[in-house]
Amino acid sequence: MQQILNLIGRTLAVSLALLGPVISAADASRRPNILVIVADDLGYADLGFQGGTDIPTPYINSIAGNGARFTNGYVSGPYCSPTRAGLLTGRYQQRFGHEFNPGGEGAAAGKGEIGLPLSETTIANRFKDAGYVTGLVGKWHLGASPKFHPQNRGFDEYFGFLGGANTYFNKQTTSILRGTEKQSEPTYLTDAFGREAVSFVDRHQSKPFFLYLAFNAVHTPLEADEERLKKFSAINESQRRTYAAMLSAMDDAVGNVLKKLRESQLEENTLIFFISDNGGPTMRGTTINGSINTPLRGSKRTTLEGGVRVPFAIQWKGQIAPGTVFDRPVIQLDIQPTALAAAGLEIRAEWKFDGVNLLPFIKGQATGVPHETLYWRLGEQNAIRHGDWKLVQYDLHVESSPTKGVSQKKLYHLAKDVGETRDLAADYPDKVKELEKIWQKWNSELVKPLW
Ligand SMILES: [Ca+2]
Known part of the structure; x- marks a missing residue:
């Protein structure tokens, strides 16, 4: 009898292990x-x-x-x-x-x-x-x-x-x-x-x-x-x-x-x-x-x-x-x-x-990446990171001689330029268009700010 119980116990343990992270309600504690x-x-x-x-x-x-x-x-x-x-x-x-x-x-x-x-x-x-x-x-x-x-x-x-x-x-x-x-x-x-x-x-x-x-x-x-x-x-x-x-x-x-x-x-x-x-x-x-x-x-x-x-x-x-x-x-x-x-x-x-x-x-354990693309919008400011490219329009208050409003769209390659110092928008107009299109699709899913 004890052997049978042990066997059942082992089989159960193996089955639970195969279920991975799923835990039954009984194991909630x-x-x-x-x-x-x-x-x-x-x-x-x-x-x-x-x-x-x-x-x-x-x-x-x-x-x-x-x-x-x-x-x-x-x-x-x-x-x-x-x-x-x-x-x-x-x-x-x-x-x-x-x-x-x-x-x-x-x-x-x-x-x-x-x-x-x-x-x-x-x-x-x-x-x-x-x-x-x-x-x-x-x-x-x-x-x-x-x-x-x-x-x-x-x-x-x-x-x-x-x-x-x-x-x-x-x-x-x-x-x-x-x-x-x-x-x-x-x-x-x-x-x-x-x-x-x-x-x-x-x-x-x-x-x-x-x-x-x-x-x-x-x-x-x-x-x-x-x-x-x-x-x-x-x-x-x-x-x-x-x-x-x-x-x-x-x-x-x-x-x-x-x-x-x-x-x-x-x-x-x-x-x-x-x-x-x-x-x-x-x-x-x-x-x-x-x-x-x-x-x-x-x-x-x-x-x-x-x-x-x-x-x-x-x-x-x-x-x-x-x-x-x-x-x-x-x-x-x-x-x-x-x-x-x-x-x-x-x-x-x-x-x-x-x-x-x-x-x-x-x-x-997983191939690929968690996110191919990340998105931001805060009023007139916006950004998209797609792979290592980032297209961004930012508030000019960060400049030491600020003017009001937001910047032009700037394109940065974050893997080579984490400090966002070299705007590549003029060099890669197709990349700008590609990222703009992806951001617009996301933006179309959003609602107007509630306040
Ligand atoms: Ca804070």
């Missing part, structure tokens, strides 16, 4: 946890794993070191709210009118009745439906009225602020919410977000979780705690010194979450993403928060690489080989399908994802 960490307005060159040297970021670096880093990682917009809309839906946000920030940034953000359209299903909705406990710690920026509240968009738990920016010192403010309750927060905000993320992991160990940890670091206001500022006294330039302290705080917070996962023996069973929501901001060529985007040109608010190409890494111990470098274009829209596939959950065609599951590509 063993589904991987998903942790999506988003930084705000991070410079392209500032993290250690991106080549930065003056600001140690060992914990964020460890995500790339333990897993894969993407050298051609993108977001689908050049600033906060639209790229978060894309991240949470897995779709180009211009398909549902979320092309611009809802009401600008700062205190005004989210005062109005605008936010992530209720027609859209979020990654949190999908993981919640699959039996996950879901949480958001940090910045929302997808609408502030009750119907847009994170807990009405698939998140079981919420700690953070609803707008596009917030002070880091909230002892005297009430913009921090736990759920829907306003509260003051005595701790430096980045440390508080780390504390809440650790607590979330600590409280949810018996059930798979989806945690979206959306720092507002290193977005303005430039505010750091005294202790960390002292740590960077060797940096003379005060803006950069404050930025360094803010980034270091975020790295510490990430480190605390990673430690908690390790202590809880959840590290192997947690898929982790790290990405910035857009590039570092500049105005007239001068940095706004102390970030550095080299070797890229342009910044936040532009469709140049400096606006939309970002640090992007993924870790899944035992699944992704440490030190993997993936150099074909990927985009934040891929996070949702990748996470769902990792969890063995069904991805339905009617969801019309623009993103794809990256795991087979990272593991070298």
Whole structure:
């Protein structure tokens, strides 16, 4: 009898192995946890794993070191709210009118009745439906009225602020919410977000979780705690010194979450993403928060690489080989399908994802590339990357002597000219026409901006 049971057990194990990532409902408790960490307005060159040297970021670096880093990682917009809309839906946000920030940034953000359209299903909705406990710690920026509240968009738990920016010192403010309750927060905000993320992991160990940890670091206001500022006294330039302290705080917070996962023996069973929501901001060529985007040109608010190409890494111990470098274009829209596939959950065609599951590509199991073409539109600005060619029309505020409006269409070959310095449009008119045609087809599928 025992032999027969053993045989059945082995046969079952083999059958399950052949099913690959598909996990039965009975195994829901063993589904991987998903942790999506988003930084705000991070410079392209500032993290250690991106080549930065003056600001140690060992914990964020460890995500790339333990897993894969993407050298051609993108977001689908050049600033906060639209790229978060894309991240949470897995779709180009211009398909549902979320092309611009809802009401600008700062205190005004989210005062109005605008936010992530209720027609859209979020990654949190999908993981919640699959039996996950879901949480958001940090910045929302997808609408502030009750119907847009994170807990009405698939998140079981919420700690953070609803707008596009917030002070880091909230002892005297009430913009921090736990759920829907306003509260003051005595701790430096980045440390508080780390504390809440650790607590979330600590409280949810018996059930798979989806945690979206959306720092507002290193977005303005430039505010750091005294202790960390002292740590960077060797940096003379005060803006950069404050930025360094803010980034270091975020790295510490990430480190605390990673430690908690390790202590809880959840590290192997947690898929982790790290990405910035857009590039570092500049105005007239001068940095706004102390970030550095080299070797890229342009910044936040532009469709140049400096606006939309970002640090992007993924870790899944035992699944992704440490030190993997993936150099074909990927985009934040891929996070949702990748996470769902990792969890063995069904991805339905009617969801019309623009993103794809990256795991087979990272593991070298899939031929081809995740995306032959990536697209951008932000009002008059636009861009298309097709293979290594990019056709772009960008906001002229990036120029040191800016004129209003957008540039002519420029053609760059990114593999040879990542800094977008040599416009080849006049040399390759047929390439310009080809890319223009592909972009127009995509553009014809979009709707008018809702605001
Ligand atoms: Ca941002």
